[in-house]
Amino acid sequence: MAAYSHNAPSWCFRLGDREFRIKESPVHREFPQRCLCRKEGILSDDRSFITATYTDLSQADGANSTIRRLYAEFGVPLELDAVIVGHKASGEARFYSSDRDGARPDADEPATWSLSAGLAAALFPSVAADVPRSLRVQRAVLGVVAGEVGRALGRRDLMVLGSHVDESPAALVVVAKTEHEQGVREALLHTCNVLARSAAVDLDLIRRAAADIAAIRRRRSRG
Secondary structure, eight states: OOOOOTTSOTTOOOOOOGGGBOOOOOOOSSOGGGGGSOOTTOOOEEEEEEEEEESSHHHHHHHHHHHHHHHHHHTOGGGOOEEEEEEOTTSOEEEEOSOOSSOOOOTTSOOBOOHHHHHHHHHOGGGGGGSOTTOHHHHHHHHHHHHHHHHHHHHHHHHHHHHHHHTSSEEEEEEEEGGGHHHHHHHTTTSSEEEEEEEEEOHHHHHHHHHHHHHHHHHHHHO
8 A cells, every 4th residue: 555655745735826825804803713604695616526546646646737737728727726635654644745846835925725725634634734833824724724615515525525535545636616527527537536526615705714814823923
């Protein structure tokens, strides 16, 4: 059974692209997670949560490159939302990336977020260890996204997807707009197995909560 590479740095995860950068918003006096309660009138976005399992991490990495090319063909490369999850020999799940030469994220950089990372964190809380302690905002944002993804999918679908990812040493997690699901599935022909669940996610809620967390952290650092 192939295991997660111990040579990969702890910060090897990828959490979204420029599209997922947090936007500024006014600071809320209340603890930001209180924004997670749903309100009438807030629009949700339908997303397909796709998990594809592989016998080793190199196959998952190759599939990730294939999906990246697919999104370039779609004409929306920045909408790619995917992470690779690998299992250590102990069975612990962690984020994985083959890019070990990239620069380490700076603590002062704006936090990023993605639904695929949120799903991974909702299924396997251990992946949060891949976010350095110095990136406190990033860690908090990941928790917010995991909470909203868990709420959107529900306990039953989370259990199904979690069991599916647990079946293999490596998995590619892709979150796509519903109109892109079939294209993603067709691009993942060489996987061990593909499973997908759909859910309506409140993206506006995530953006606002993430921006609040970043703003409150800045205020605390200045005080």
